[in-house]
Amino acid sequence: MLLPRFSKLIARCFGRRWDLKENVRNMPHTTGRRGGMILSGCCRERLSVVGCFAASCSLCTTSRGSSRKKELSEKKLTSYFVDQRRVRLAAGSGGKGSCSFLSEPRKEWGGPDGGNGGDGGNVVIKVNQQVKSLSAIAPVYRGHDGQAGGSKNCFGRNANTTYIHVPVGTVIKENGNTMADLSREGQEYVAVYGGAGGKGNRFFLSNENRAPVTTTPGEKGQERVLQLELLTMAHAGLVGFPNAGKSSLLRAISNARPAVAAYPFTTLKPHVGIVQYQDYEQVAVADIPGIIRGAHLNRGLGVSFLRHIERCRFLLFVLDLSAADPGAQLRDLRFELDQYEPGLSRRPQAIVANKIDLPEARDSLAELRRHEKQRIIPVSALTGDNVEELLLHLRELYDGYLEAEQSSGMKPLRW
């Protein structure tokens, strides 16, 4: 019996009688087991020292009320944006044919009855609007194999198709050649075909051979290695140097909430914001990570994000009026775009001169206007000054795009 022995010990430690029945719940660090009491090692010490603050003692920490929810590691909090993936695809093989002969009472030579195998499953790449990046794409996909044939002329079941869900705007390439451009919701591309099922011995029955034992195995499924590339789908792309205020501008004109901070390369993945007009037209604007001089040589974030500009129907060059030479910024941006794809900088565009609220901005704007013939829209993403002019110009660009698409018989991209 443990209880009387511990009551004596406790009473000796605290110099007074300890009524166990009343103080069981107040007793420090005790756990019950079949009516008896056991003390943890650290709590035994506590009885003699009075006061245990060992952090490793879970019972003590609980009694001090300091149990906090375990914080998530930084790794778990970070969401990765993946816009490129290489996948190996193998379709399912066909099921093998069966070799069997019917044998029933009074039907000893019932003849061959082995069924054919089922076809292997295809692997299909399908657009799903809920998927936003290629991060969930596995490196290898294997289709299901067809079921083998059975006796009594039972055919094996065809395998189900394996679907790989990708975001809108995924381009499928093989050895650098574009195989498919999935730009509409629900669009599918059969990447690899499953093998045909094998033949059972019933298939080989003929007048010459009344008892064939021949069967064929199922065909192997097709195998391919494909590159998946995600190109952000948007009408307009915000192109500018780091810190020019692209994310701030997207916040000012849409409901998107990309991070804004006073250091370069705050934005590390493209964000798409939707600008809503009163006639229910919606223009998608993409905030592309900052581009610096030499981006085509992989400086800064490199060419990886220039790819996203490729899909934008028109461009909004965002210049920082607080920087030394905004004209040079514009020249560098155009140069980088042309290095990536010749003629990319000549897409329909608007030049947005940001940070007009700053005192030095007026001079920079005048200087910029002197060298640039094109229309320049001065705005302040921070205070919202003159954002209306930008919205009107954006709508003009959008209407121009709709007209161009309709006149060429194409279906314009609508959000």
Ligand SMILES: Nc1nc2c(ncn2[C@@H]2O[C@H](COP(=O)(O)OP(=O)(O)OP(=O)(O)O)[C@@H](O)[C@H]2O)c(=O)[nH]1
């Ligand atoms: N005064 C002023 N500051 C601005 C304006 N627009 C943006 N900023 C500031 O400029 C800094 C950079 O803004 P961001 O919107 O993060 O710039 P960004 O172009 O998205 O930068 P990256 O994501 O690094 O490419 C932030 O401190 C903003 O508060 C503006 O119109 N006026």
Ligand SMILES: [Mg+2]
């Ligand atoms: Mg940004």
